[in-house]
Amino acid sequence: MKKELIKTLLEKYEAGTSTLEEEQFLFENADNSDATLQTWATFVERNKIAVPNNLNTTLWDSFQKKKNKTRSIKIGMMSAAASVILLISLFIYKPEQKNLSYHEKEILLNEALNMIADTTPIQSKQRILYEDDLITIYSTND
Amino acid sequence: MNKIDFKLKVFSLSERLFPLVARMLGNNANAEDAIQEIMMKLWVKRKKIAKHPNITGFVFLTARNHCIDLLRKKKLVLDDSTIPLKILASRNEHIELEWKELNSIIEEILQKLPKQQKEVFIMRDLDGYEFTEIASTMQLKVENIRVLLSRARKQVRTELEKTYSYEKGTY
Numbered sequence: 001m002k003k004e005l006i007k008t009l010l011e012k013y014e015a016g017t018s019t020l021e022e023e024q025f026l027f028e029n030a031d032n033s034d035a036t037l038q039t040w041a042t043f044v045e046r047n048k049i050a051v052p053n054n055l056n057t058t059l060w061d062s063f064q065k066k067k068n069k070t071r072s073i074k075i076g077m078m079s080a081a082a083s084v085i086l087l088i089s090l091f092i093y094k095p096e097q098k099n100l101s102y103h104e105k106e107i108l109l110n111e112a113l114n115m116i117a118d119t120t121p122i123q124s125k126q127r128i129l130y131e132d133d134l135i136t137i138y139s140t141n142d
Numbered sequence: 143m144n145k146i147d148f149k150l151k152v153f154s155l156s157e158r159l160f161p162l163v164a165r166m167l168g169n170n171a172n173a174e175d176a177i178q179e180i181m182m183k184l185w186v187k188r189k190k191i192a193k194h195p196n197i198t199g200f201v202f203l204t205a206r207n208h209c210i211d212l213l214r215k216k217k218l219v220l221d222d223s224t225i226p227l228k229i230l231a232s233r234n235e236h237i238e239l240e241w242k243e244l245n246s247i248i249e250e251i252l253q254k255l256p257k258q259q260k261e262v263f264i265m266r267d268l269d270g271y272e273f274t275e276i277a278s279t280m281q282l283k284v285e286n287i288r289v290l291l292s293r294a295r296k297q298v299r300t301e302l303e304k305t306y307s308y309e310k311g312t313y
Contacts, residue, residue: 014299016292020270036302043248044267046241049161052170059156059174060149063181070182 002029010037143192151197152184159205161269162279166209180208199278206279251301255294262287263294 009026012018018026027041052058130137143151156177163180164173184191184204194200252260262280265271273284280287 014292014295016288016290016295020272023267024270035306036299039244039302039306040248040267040298043244047245047268049164049170049269051157051160052174055157055160055174056154059177059181060153063153063178063185066178066182067185 003033006030006034010034143188147192148185148188152188152191152201153181155198155201156181158275159202162202162265162271163205163209165264165269166206167212172212176208176212177205180205183208196278198275202275202279203281247305248298248302251298251305254301255297258282259290259294259297262290263298266291267295 006026006029009018009022013023013026026037027044030038030041032038126138126140128136128138159177159180160173163176164170167173167176180201184201191197191200252264255263258280262276265276265279266273271279273287276287277284282290
């Protein structure tokens with residue numbers, strides 16, 4: 001009976017029409033009567049890749065950490081970019097302000113100088129030719 | 143697709159993907175990292191995935207393509223013998239030798255198979271994937287997968303019978 005079943009399953013197996021459950025049954029019940037199948041079944045059994053325990057959970061935890069890390073990296077990069085833009089704009093804006101203030105300063109300075117020039121006449125060089133108690137005779141460039 | 147949906151519909155397939163990725167990359171630790179990378183890729187595409195008619199298939203296809211990319215980048219040779227040889231743990235030395243021999247013989251037989259047949263055969267017999275999963279991964283129809291698998295199984299059987307003298311018993 002079992003032999004018949006295995007024979008039928010083997011036919012389905014070779015035709016590629018068996019289900020996973022049928023294939024598992026076939027491999028588990030392979031014996032000396034079909035040494036080729038037995039060899040293959042043993043090979044399959046020994047070469048199955050074992051999935052680590054709780055893989056979904058452990059991977060999900062690290063996936064979330066990685067996702068958050070990526071997000072903070074993105075935020076960090078965006079802040080860095082914003083800072084750079086701010087610095088650049090300040091750099092571009094600052095020299096103009098500096099020039100303007102120098103210009104203003106220059107105007108103010110000139111103004112101040114003019115004011116001084118108006119109130120205190122520049123003393124010209126006097127060359128005393130003669131001097132006594134009553135009079136002083138001198139020559140100037142004016 | 144929100145985070146909970148993504149976890150349920152996409153991320154939960156990580157365990158299912160593991161044998162495929164580990165076998166393709168030939169390393170369990172690399173497989174975990176690769177699955178993380180695959181999931182990050184899928185997370186970025188989550189809006190598109192939500193509308194996809196076959197989410198599981200898309201996840202499998204993305205995983206396979208990612209592994210192929212990794213192998214190309216790292217110039218690793220696809221070598222299925224890596225894991226089986228590692229799995230051979232300390233047992234009786236005589237049996238161990240016999241198994242090493244058998245492993246290499248079967249490896250040789252598998253290497254002789256056409257590429258697609260080999261991949262389908264390993265995915266089904268060793269890793270126990272459903273036909274629909276294999277079809278999505280390989281971008282083929284289920285009927286084609288059955289044909290490829292049938293050819294591969296017959297070929298392996300013939301080759302095994304040729305290689306061993308079964309009258310002796312154990313093999």
